[in-house]
Amino acid sequence: MTMRVEVEHRLGTFKLAAMFETSGGLTALYGDSGSGKTTLVNTIAGLIAPQKGIIVIDDVVLFDSDKNINIPSHKRRIGYVFQDARLFPHFSVKQNLLYGKWFAARSNKTETEKIIDLLGLGKLLHRMPHNLSGGERQRVGMGRALLSSPRLLLMDEPLASLDDARKLEIMPYIEQLRDEMGIPIIYVSHSVSEVMALATKIVLMSHGKTTTSGTPSQIFPPPTGSSIFQRNAGRVLLELKIESFNRLTDTTLLSGPSGKLRIKGYIGKKGETVEMSYLAAKLKDSEP
Amino acid sequence: MNWLNIEPEEWTAIYLSLKVAVWATTVSLPLGIATAMLLARSQFWGKSLVNGFVHLPLVMPPVVTGYVLLLTFGKRAPLGEFLSQYLGFTFSFRWTGAALACGVMGFPLMVRAIRLSIEVVDRKLEAAASTLGANPMWVFVTITLPLILPGIIAGMILTFAKAMGEFGATITFVSNIPGETQTLPSLIYTFTQVPGGDGGALRLTLISIALSLLALLASEYLARRVGRHIQ
Numbered sequence: 001m002t003m004r005v006e007v008e009h010r011l012g013t014f015k016l017a018a019m020f021e022t023s024g025g026l027t028a029l030y031g032d033s034g035s036g037k038t039t040l041v042n043t044i045a046g047l048i049a050p051q052k053g054i055i056v057i058d059d060v061v062l063f064d065s066d067k068n069i070n071i072p073s074h075k076r077r078i079g080y081v082f083q084d085a086r087l088f089p090h091f092s093v094k095q096n097l098l099y100g101k102w103f104a105a106r107s108n109k110t111e112t113e114k115i116i117d118l119l120g121l122g123k124l125l126h127r128m129p130h131n132l133s134g135g136e137r138q139r140v141g142m143g144r145a146l147l148s149s150p151r152l153l154l155m156d157e158p159l160a161s162l163d164d165a166r167k168l169e170i171m172p173y174i175e176q177l178r179d180e181m182g183i184p185i186i187y188v189s190h191s192v193s194e195v196m197a198l199a200t201k202i203v204l205m206s207h208g209k210t211t212t213s214g215t216p217s218q219i220f221p222p223p224t225g226s227s228i229f230q231r232n233a234g235r236v237l238l239e240l241k242i243e244s245f246n247r248l249t250d251t252t253l254l255s256g257p258s259g260k261l262r263i264k265g266y267i268g269k270k271g272e273t274v275e276m277s278y279l280a281a282k283l284k285d286s287e288p
Numbered sequence: 289m290n291w292l293n294i295e296p297e298e299w300t301a302i303y304l305s306l307k308v309a310v311w312a313t314t315v316s317l318p319l320g321i322a323t324a325m326l327l328a329r330s331q332f333w334g335k336s337l338v339n340g341f342v343h344l345p346l347v348m349p350p351v352v353t354g355y356v357l358l359l360t361f362g363k364r365a366p367l368g369e370f371l372s373q374y375l376g377f378t379f380s381f382r383w384t385g386a387a388l389a390c391g392v393m394g395f396p397l398m399v400r401a402i403r404l405s406i407e408v409v410d411r412k413l414e415a416a417a418s419t420l421g422a423n424p425m426w427v428f429v430t431i432t433l434p435l436i437l438p439g440i441i442a443g444m445i446l447t448f449a450k451a452m453g454e455f456g457a458t459i460t461f462v463s464n465i466p467g468e469t470q471t472l473p474s475l476i477y478t479f480t481q482v483p484g485g486d487g488g489a490l491r492l493t494l495i496s497i498a499l500s501l502l503a504l505l506a507s508e509y510l511a512r513r514v515g516r517h518i519q
Contacts, residue, residue, distance in 0.1 A: 074419070099430075148420045
């Protein structure tokens with residue numbers, strides 16, 4: 001999959017002038033609130049027609065202002081996971097999930113079961129949306145978008161409305177979507193920890209413009225310049241040195257370049273180095 | 289109901305009133321939804337004019353509305369003549385004319401109720417449906433329509449109630465012909481105009497109150513049922 005986006009759109013005093021390319025994986029659009037991230041994904045979804053530009057996925061031209069091409073959103077086959085889930089209140093979870101299937105050209109039963117399984121939705125199928133927690137709602141929203149068999153998945157701050165515990169609950173599901181479904185994802189976020197944990201490519205946005213893009217380590221280089229932070233399957237790998245073991249509290253004190261960490265149990269001798277894999281979000285949350 | 293000693297002509301009026309009200313409500317429903325969508329969703333030149341036109345029957349004296357209908361759809365009026373000549377359809381002095389008068393009088397109420405419910409529909413849900421592959425028609429049928437159902441029910445009940453009680457426009461447009469255009473209110477009026485008609489007027493008044501109350505209860509029940517689904 002290759003995708004090229006080049007759009008210009010003016011809304012009052014705000015001007016969006018964005019340009020990026022991606023070839024699969026999870027591309028994070030990172031920037032402050034108001035930097036135009038949501039407007040940009042809305043143009044990709046076809047919910048906003050930009051005044052100028054071109055949007056191409058593989059050989060399919062979704063939008064081209066010069067040639068007057070603007071494929072309507074319902075024909076674009078682009079799944080959209082919204083920040084506020086936007087589940088249909090009058091449909092059950094199951095009906096919400098299967099909504100896109102009414103319109104999808106092909107329907108695959110094992111695929112349906114796989115996605116329901118992957119997102120852990122089996123027990124929720126007969127509930128109504130107002131009986132779901134925020135995290136459950138987001139998972140249903142993801143499943144609903146995936147089940148419409150999209151060629152691309154847009155996720156607009158899917159974790160922003162959730163508390164930290166819920167975020168940690170959802171992150172592994174997004175990792176799985178990225179790694180197992182093989183569907184390219186555009187992920188909007190203003191959280192470094194999310195982007196570091198999930199992205200294979202980061203596009204920076206500021207004041208309506210795309211500024212730089214690159215791999216996570218290029219965009220957010222490790223603070224000390226050493227290779228302490230390594231990305232591994234959406235996680236951050238930490239290299240830590242064992243400082244001491246406390247028999248009374250049964251804890252081991254570890255030290256890294258940016259601080260110390262105390263964990264339960266005996267890990268090894270003093271002076272040895274250990275590698276620990278951490279979800280980036282959790283790492284950030286446990287910062288002193 | 290025999291203890292009320294209802295006369296055959298009274299039964300006829302009750303039946304006619306129900307028939308007129310059902311037709312007036314049913315036929316104006318799709319038109320009402322379309323008009324409400326137009327007024328709630330689109331911007332076009334002359335929108336306030338259309339809005340005013342729709343609401344006219346609400347603010348004009350019913351007799352005036354009836355007379356305007358007579359001028360438009362009467363036997364010798366251009367539109368009425370055209371309809372009867374080419375489509376074999378007449379409104380004047382027929383029960384269909386009574387239904388038309390009731391529909392016109394109830395139309396602003398229906399449009400208002402539906403328009404209000406359209407304005408509170410979260411359009412983001414419609415956008416979500418379109419990203420899932422639903423074309424505008426399907427978005428309307430599967431998302432918008434179910435969400436505005438309470439407004440539609442309210443609009444239908446209001447129109448139905450209005451049609452059951454409509455008097456001025458009906459009697460002006462189609463007169464007061466027993467068995468054809470003599471609806472409940474017309475018959476009550478007739479009873480009050482003749483000596484010894486008090487009993488009949490009272491009976492029909494009670495029936496009228498009962499029917500209105502029933503419609504109100506039905507709407508409450510339906511609205512609650514639907515409301516539970518879409519909260």
